[in-house]
Amino acid sequence: MKITEARVIVTCPGRNFVTLKIVTDEGIYGLGDATLNGRELSVVSYLQDHVAPCLIGRDPQQIEDIWQYLYRGAYWRRGPVTMTAIAAVDTALWDLKGKIANLPLYQLLGGRSRTGVLVYGHANGADLSSTIDEVGRYREMGYKAIRAQSGIPGLDSTYGVSKDRMFYEPADNDLPTENFWSTSKYLDFVPKLFEKLRDAYGPEPHFLHDVHHRLTPLEAAQLGKMLEPYRMFWLEDTVPAENQEGFRLIRQHTTTPLAVGEVFNTIWDCKTLLQEQLVDYIRTTVVHAGGITHLRRIADLAGLHHIRTGSHGATDLSPVCMGAALHFDTWVPNFGIQEYMRHTEETDEVFPHDYRFEDGFLYCGESPGHGVDIDETLAEKYPYQRAFLPVNRLEDGTMWNW
Ligand code: KDG
Ligand code: MG
Numbered sequence: 460m461k462i463t464e465a466r467v468i469v470t471c472p473g474r475n476f477v478t479l480k481i482v483t484d485e486g487i488y489g490l491g492d493a494t495l496n497g498r499e500l501s502v503v504s505y506l507q508d509h510v511a512p513c514l515i516g517r518d519p520q521q522i523e524d525i526w527q528y529l530y531r532g533a534y535w536r537r538g539p540v541t542m543t544a545i546a547a548v549d550t551a552l553w554d555l556k557g558k559i560a561n562l563p564l565y566q567l568l569g570g571r572s573r574t575g576v577l578v579y580g581h582a583n584g585a586d587l588s589s590t591i592d593e594v595g596r597y598r599e600m601g602y603k604a605i606r607a608q609s610g611i612p613g614l615d616s617t618y619g620v621s622k623d624r625m626f627y628e629p630a631d632n633d634l635p636t637e638n639f640w641s642t643s644k645y646l647d648f649v650p651k652l653f654e655k656l657r658d659a660y661g662p663e664p665h666f667l668h669d670v671h672h673r674l675t676p677l678e679a680a681q682l683g684k685m686l687e688p689y690r691m692f693w694l695e696d697t698v699p700a701e702n703q704e705g706f707r708l709i710r711q712h713t714t715t716p717l718a719v720g721e722v723f724n725t726i727w728d729c730k731t732l733l734q735e736q737l738v739d740y741i742r743t744t745v746v747h748a749g750g751i752t753h754l755r756r757i758a759d760l761a762g763l764h765h766i767r768t769g770s771h772g773a774t775d776l777s778p779v780c781m782g783a784a785l786h787f788d789t790w791v792p793n794f795g796i797q798e799y800m801r802h803t804e805e806t807d808e809v810f811p812h813d814y815r816f817e818d819g820f821l822y823c824g825e826s827p828g829h830g831v832d833i834d835e836t837l838a839e840k841y842p843y844q845r846a847f848l849p850v851n852r853l854e855d856g857t858m859w860n861w
Pocket of ligand 2: 695
C-alpha cells in the first residue's frame with residue numbers, strides 16, 4: 460500500500476479547523492486534525508509545502524518510521540507548528556491502520572482499560588450567582604466533573620466566560636481583542652466562588668478551574684492553599700510553564716492537585732514536571748503533542764510518577780482530535796479525565812462521528828480507526844476566516860499572559 464495524496468482541508472463551520480486527509484492507492488484514507496488556534500495557516504503551509512511531498516509513495520503502515528522521519532528530519536525540532544503538523548500525519552496514519560486492520564483505534568493500542576471516559580464540561584457565568592446556576596445546569600446534563608469560570612468583579616472580561624451559554628469561543632475575527640487583568644481582584648474572588656459551589660452542591664461533584672497562565676509561582680501557591688478546603692479535582696495552568704522548575708515552589712506549599720500542559724508540544728516540555736512529580740495531571744493532547752505516537756510516550760513517563768492524563772479538549776480541537784483522544788483515553792492505563800467542550804451543530808455536521816456523551820462520560824465508537832469523518836462538500840461551504848485569540852494587559856497597560 461502506498462500514499463498517493465496528502466490533502467489539507469480548511470473549513471470554518473463557526474470556527475476554523477484544519478484537517479489532513481491521507482489517501483492511499485487502495486482508496487482507504489485516514490484523517491488527522493491539524494488545527495492550531497489563531498495560527499491555522501502556518502500549519503497548512505507546513506503540511507502542504509514541506510510534508511505532503513515527502514509522504515507520497517510511502518507505506519502508510521510505517522507510522523513510527525514516518526514520525527521519526529518528520530521529527531528528526533526537520534532538523535528544526537519541536538514547536539507548535541511542526542508538532543501539530545506531525546500530529547496530523549500521525550493521527551491520519553493511525554486512523555488508516557485501524558481501517559486496514561478493521562479495528563477501532565483503541566484495540567490497536569492495546570484494548571480497553573475502561574468502559575467510558577470521564578469528561579468535564581465548562582460552566583461559566585458573568586458573575587458569582589450565574590456561575591453557580593450554570594454549574595447546576597451542567598449537573599442536570601449529567602456531568603460528574605465541572606470546570607467553573609466566572610467574571611471577576613471589577614474586570615470587564617476574563618478568560619473562560621462565554622457570550623454563548625454552551626459554546627466558548629475566545630478567538631475573534633479580524634484582530635486580537637484586548638482584555639485587562641488584575642491578579643489581586645482575581646485572588647480575592649476565586650476562593651469565594653468555590654466556597655459557594657461546595658455550599659450549593661455538596662461534596663460529590665468534581666470541580667476544576669483554569670487560571671490560564673496568569674499567576675506567579677508564589678501567587679499560585681497562595682491560591683492553591685486557599686482552595687484546599689474545597690477539594691478541587693484540579694487547578695490548571697496556574698503559571699506559564701516555560702520554566703518547569705517554577706512548579707517546585709507551588710508544589711511545596713499546596714496539596715491542591717495541579718494540571719498543566721495544553722500548550723506543550725513534546726515530552727521535553729514536561730520532562731522535569733513529570734520526573735519530579737510536580738503536577739498531578741498532564742494535559743497534552745493528540746493534535747498539539749505529536750499525535751498518538753508521541754502522546755503515548757508522554758503518558759508512559761507520567762505513569763511512572765503517579766501522574767494521570769487530562770487531555771485538552773476545547774472546541775478549537777476538532778472532532779477528529781476528539782475522536783482520536785477518546786480512543787487513547789479508552790486505552791491509556793493512567794487516564795485521569797478528558798476535557799469536553801461541545802462543538803456546534805454545524806461543526807458536528809461537517810465532521811460526522813460515532814462518539815457519544817452519556818451521563819458524564821464519553822464513549823468512543825467501534826468503527827475502524829478513530830471513527831470521525833469529514834463531509835468535504837459541506838466543509839467547502841464554510842471558507843476560512845482569519846481569527847485571533849485575545850491578548851491581555853495589566854490594568855496599567857503592561858502586556859500580560861492571556
Ligand atoms: O486555543 C486556546 C484554547 O484552547 C484554550 O484557551 C482553552 O485553556 C483552555 C482550556 O482549558 O480548554
Ligand atoms: Mg486551559
